[in-house]
Amino acid sequence: MKFAIALVGVLASACATTGNAVPRPFPGATVASAPTRPGPDEERRPSPAPERPVAAVAPVAPVAPVAPVAIDGYALVGTALSFRGIPYRNGGSDPDGFDCSGFTQYVFARYGVALAREVREQFRQGIAVDARELAPGDLLFFSTTDPGASHVGILVGGDEFVHAPSSTGVVRVEHLTATYWAPRFIGARRVSAPSNGSQ
Secondary structure (H helix, E strand, O other): OHHHHHHHHHHHHHHOOOOOOOOOOOOOOOOOOOOOOOOOOOOOOOOOOOOOOOOOOOOOOOOOOOOOEOOOHHHHHHHHHOOOOOEEOOOOEEOOEEOHHHHHHHHHHOOOOOOOOOHHHHOOOOEEEOHHHOOOOOEEEEOOOOOOOOEEEEEEEOOEEEEOOOOOOEOEEEEOOOOOOHHHEEEEEEOOEOOOOOO
16 A cells, blocks of 8 residues: 555656746757856766757648649540440440440549439539530530439530430430430530549
């Protein structure tokens, strides 16, 4: 028991200060002190070696946000067109078979863009594009089976787009101005790739 009380006393004294202790400066800081006159016993002792300053570390600059990079729409369209004739497959997202959003997701992934899997989610990505300012590679959205965005394709250029429609069974090119597609068109989105270092 006496040992335990003695141990507590030693530990408690290690944390206590007497009030005349001088806190050490932060590493690398220099503290100017007034010159003192050594006492008679101190004159014979060698002076202690000065503390070596710690090298200063340069502060890390915050990383600035990086703007997305525009995708080469013509290259993306070339990739999309290379899949013409691939069969439609509900839930498909690879060259064994595509559904509409699986097709766009697969093509855009080749350019470092992670599109959502569902049409409605893809319709919320990127920025809205006015129908008079469409460019190759823009995503085109249609309301076909349900209200709102339920089908998606990729603009080839002019009024042509490539998509994976279930009605014809294969990835193919169609006209945006066709009597079926024109009244069902509800909007377009332009998606950019993340720039290097931000992925």
